[in-house]
Amino acid sequence: xxxxxxxxxxxxxxxxxxxxxxxxxxxxxxxxxxxxxxxxxxxxxxxxxxxxxxxxxxxxxxxxxxxxxxxxxxxxxxxxxxxxxxxxxxxxxxxxxxxxxxxxxxxxxxxxxxxxxxxxxxxxxxxxxxxxxxxxxxxxxxxxxxxxxxxxxxxxxxxxxxxxxxxxxxxxxxxxxxxxxxxxxxxxxxxxxxxxxxxxxxxxxxxxxxxxxxxxxxxxxxxxxxxxxxxxxxxxxxxxxxxxxxxxxxx
Numbered sequence: 220x221x222x223x224x225x226x227x228x229x230x231x232x233x234x235x236x237x238x239x240x241x242x243x244x245x246x247x248x249x250x251x252x253x254x255x256x257x258x259x260x261x262x263x264x265x266x267x268x269x270x271x272x273x274x275x276x277x278x279x280x281x282x283x284x285x286x287x288x289x290x291x292x293x294x295x296x297x298x299x300x301x302x303x304x305x306x307x308x309x310x311x312x313x314x315x316x317x318x319x320x321x322x323x324x325x326x327x328x329x330x331x332x333x334x335x336x337x338x339x340x341x342x343x344x345x346x347x348x349x350x351x352x353x354x355x356x357x358x359x360x361x362x363x364x365x366x367x368x369x370x371x372x373x374x375x376x377x378x379x380x381x382x383x384x385x386x387x388x389x390x391x392x393x394x395x396x397x398x399x400x401x402x403x404x405x406x407x408x409x410x411x412x413x414x415x416x417x418x419x420x421x422x423x424x425x426x427x428x429x430x431x432x433x434x435x436x437x438x439x440x441x442x443x444x445x446x447x448x449x450x451x452x453x454x455x456x457x458x459x460x461x462x463x464x465x466x467x468x469x470x
Contacts, residue, residue, distance in 0.1 A: 223252075225241045225249060226238065232414060234269075234272075237259065237275075239282050240277040244283070244286060245324060246280050246329070247286040248286060248303075250289050257306060260309050267469040270416065271315060271416045272316070273317075274317060279322050280322060281322060281324065281333065282329030284327025284350065304361055308335075310335040310336065311335040318409055318412065319336040321340065324346050325347050325348075327350045330349050337428065338397050339396040340409050342399070343388075346385070347384065348382060352379060352381075369395065370393045418463060420464070420466045422446055425470055
């Protein structure tokens with residue numbers, strides 16, 4: 220169902236799918252869409268019925284970036300990156316696993332959103348590019364650092380310096396995406412993975428995300444360990460009884 224201009228949401232079997240839906244513009248993000256995204260994510264973050272989030276695009280395209288017709292106006296007001304960074308941070312800070320399911324173009328702000336997800340799975344025909352150099356935009360500090368963390372300094376410079384589009388195979392080799400699949404098999408793989416995650420300990424997943432993302436200090440880590448003592452008996456019992464675990468912790 221449509222939950223905001225440019226976005227659709229569906230929830231099935233603990234997996235939420237947030238779909239960028241502006242196919243007439245190749246799912247380019249308008250100013251209103253950038254502004255709306257944090258508010259769309261907030262209730263999903265607090266919903267115990269949502270365990271995994273899939274971010275994707277309608278019409279065979281992930282996202283072609285920010286709407287160029289609005290970028291000039293934003294730049295003139297001195298706010299050409301603030302809204303995009305706020306949306307990116309909200310997505311990166313989402314407390315549950317987020318998978319980007321990528322078809323077609325994933326360019327500019329589309330890459331910014333994809334890199335804020337935990338995992339990126341792409342179709343073989345996907346194309347990627349980070350293109351601020353074509354517009355005279357200084358890429359946001361947090362976005363640049365996130366890119367470097369994922370692909371390394373040299374590849375980050377190459378992508379930003381050249382503003383070239385790269386194919387899915389090259390994106391996989393550089394670490395920009397985690398898996399590349401035939402288009403007809405992408406959805407099955409993404410949702411199979413999402414359902415597997417949704418069936419695992421949500422405490423383990425939440426703790427893992429905090430630790431890997433560098434948001435958990437020693438005290439917080441000990442808190443997670445203490446909480447896990449309530450989960451482990453069920454996990455062990457389920458293993459010994461050869462049944463799916465029935466974990467009870469939720470964020």
